[in-house]
Structure formats: C-alpha cells, structure tokens
Amino acid sequence: MAIKLITYGHKKKPKSLGLGVFDGIHKGHQAILSQCDALLTFNPHPVTILHNTITLDRLTTVKEMTHYIPQLFVLEFNKMIANLSAQDFLNKIILEKINPSHIVIGYDYHFGKNKEGTPELFKQWCNNHNIPITIIEPISNTDQIIKSKAIRTQLKEGNVNQALDDLGHPYLMIGTVIKGDSRGKELGFPTANLKFPTEKLIPKKGVYKGNITIENKPYKTMIYIGNRPTFNTKTTTVEAFILDFKGNLYDQTICLYIEQYLRPEKTFPNKEALISQINQDIQNAYGP
Numbered sequence: 001m002a003i004k005l006i007t008y009g010h011k012k013k014p015k016s017l018g019l020g021v022f023d024g025i026h027k028g029h030q031a032i033l034s035q036c037d038a039l040l041t042f043n044p045h046p047v048t049i050l051h052n053t054i055t056l057d058r059l060t061t062v063k064e065m066t067h068y069i070p071q072l073f074v075l076e077f078n079k080m081i082a083n084l085s086a087q088d089f090l091n092k093i094i095l096e097k098i099n100p101s102h103i104v105i106g107y108d109y110h111f112g113k114n115k116e117g118t119p120e121l122f123k124q125w126c127n128n129h130n131i132p133i134t135i136i137e138p139i140s141n142t143d144q145i146i147k148s149k150a151i152r153t154q155l156k157e158g159n160v161n162q163a164l165d166d167l168g169h170p171y172l173m174i175g176t177v178i179k180g181d182s183r184g185k186e187l188g189f190p191t192a193n194l195k196f197p198t199e200k201l202i203p204k205k206g207v208y209k210g211n212i213t214i215e216n217k218p219y220k221t222m223i224y225i226g227n228r229p230t231f232n233t234k235t236t237t238v239e240a241f242i243l244d245f246k247g248n249l250y251d252q253t254i255c256l257y258i259e260q261y262l263r264p265e266k267t268f269p270n271k272e273a274l275i276s277q278i279n280q281d282i283q284n285a286y287g288p
Helices: 027-033 044-048 086-098 119-128 148-157 160-167 183-187 272-288
Strands: 004-008 015-021 038-043 071-076 102-106 134-135 171-178 192-195 206-214 217-228 235-242 251-262
Touching: 004 086, 004 160, 027 102, 027 134, 038 086, 086 119, 102 119, 119 134, 148 160, 148 251, 160 171, 160 251, 183 272, 192 251, 206 235, 206 272, 217 251, 217 272, 251 272
Parallel strands: 015 038, 015 102, 038 071, 102 134
Antiparallel strands: 004 071, 171 192, 171 251, 192 235, 206 217, 206 251, 217 235
8 A cells, every 4th residue: 555645735845744633623733833834644543543443633624724834745644654663653654745944843752553653763763764853742721731632522512712822723614605595684684504524624603703704804603503493494504794895605615713702502483582692792793
C-alpha cells in the first residue's frame, strides 16, 4: 500500500512544519501555527482507525483547516501508517516526503506504532539530521490545559461560550445550502438551510449569533440548530437567517461562523410568539 500524501495550498518546500491532528485549531494549536507556514495532519482522524468501533465528531474538517494555514499536508491515515515505527515515520514521511527546514510540535506529540515516538525522540532525530525543532508547551485556560476532546464535550453539552473561548476564534462550519420547506420565509425570516459532512460536529440545539461569508464579504447572521418543536418536526436542521442579504444561495458552499450562544431551543404556542422571540433574539445579538 502506497503512502498517500495530499498537499493543499502552495507546493513549495515548507520553511517550518507543524505536526499534529489540529482538530479545532484551538489556542494550543495556534501556538504551533504561529511558528509555521505549513502543517502535516491526518485524515481520517487516527482514533477512528486505531479504535474502529469509535466514531468521532470533528471540530475541523480538512476543508476547514485550509482556512487557517497557507500550506496543508494531509496524510491518509490507515493501518499501514498506524503500524509504521517511529523511525520509519520520521524517515519515510517527514524526511523523504516533505523535508522541512524547521519542525514545530506540541509537548504531547506522539507518533509511530503504539505511540512509541515521543517529543524527546523527535528532538534527537532532528539533531541527527541538523533540523531545528521547537517544542511548544501546553496552553491553559482557567487552569485546565486546552484539549480538543474537552471542546467537543462543551459544544455538545451547551457550554458553547467556554468552547469558543478555548478555541480562540468563532466555530467554523463549512456547509452547502440545500432546499428547505420555506418555513422561515413564511415567518418573514428567510433562512439558508445548511448540510454538513457527516463527520462534522454540530453544536447543541439552540439559537446562536454568528456571521456568514459570501463572496469574501461577512454578513451578520442568526443561526438556529434544532428540530423546530413548534411545528412538530423531528429532523434536526441548521438554519441561518442572514441579515441584510437578498439572493439565491442554493447549492453554494458557504462559511458559517458561530460567535455566541444566545438561548436554548424552545417550543412556542403559536407563530406570533415565535416571530416575537426571533425579533428579540436579533435585538439581543445586534442591538435595536
């Protein structure tokens, strides 16, 4: 089985290469990114291969990751890669495939079969090959080391604003606009219904403040995640009401940024009560 390495962005040899899964591009990852012009990551997430009964909701898809770094190397993670020794990983992938001038890793970066490779081993290897290496210390928030796993839990359980603080940026969701049932339009708030990759983590149901980028222009946006209990529907949807925008977005791929959690999902006695709440939500998010 051949090693499959895909490059996004420019094709030049990277001056400084960061290594990791980088799911979420949180503040800890950003400390690595600040010293790199390229990243090496894995797809699918190694956990799904190493423990093939585990499904993992990703904070950041490969497509989303390209928004944060000018050059991205994506190594297809499979059983063959998982079984590479630490030395083979360094020699066959880092040296032969990429050959960076500088390497940046986190304090807890492990690699190779059974995670036998450690930051110290990586440092020794770099010294032997005259490649400078920087090892980034952990980044904490409220005395807790920032971890992707914790952020996933925060988003799923509704502690969204803490998750956004740990991320250090709005939560990016790249999706495709699909046709809905025009319920929002009937209420006076036409929405874009969005479809996301199956592995993408969808935050807890509720109403959010955010923005959508259309043709490189950001628009203020109200975001609803839920199954619309007022209308007794069961399918969970992600809908975006884009303020000050008129146009057809069907089939377009757009960038949705969640900036703030406003309130949980509610059931309303009638349409009028729902409309009143939507207007209040907009005022709470953006002022009168």
